[in-house]
Amino acid sequence: MKFNEYPWHDAVVKSIHIDRSNSGYKDFILLEVVWPDDSCSSVIFQEVYFARLSMNFGIVAPEA
Secondary structure (H helix, E strand, O other): OOHHHOOOOOOEEEEEEEEEEEOOOEEEEEEEEEOOOOOEEEEEEEOOOOOOOOOOOOOOOOOO
């Protein structure tokens, strides 16, 4: 499945972990995600050389 095909709308990114403990040999980024159907999973990007993240945190407010 391609990255943009996941149901990102209303998904919650619970954590982002960047592991460079063995930099240059095993660099990865792990996202822990709760999907709109309440299932949880991890999305792992392996062999990462460069990452630029643009995230919209939205506004936390009671529903109108």
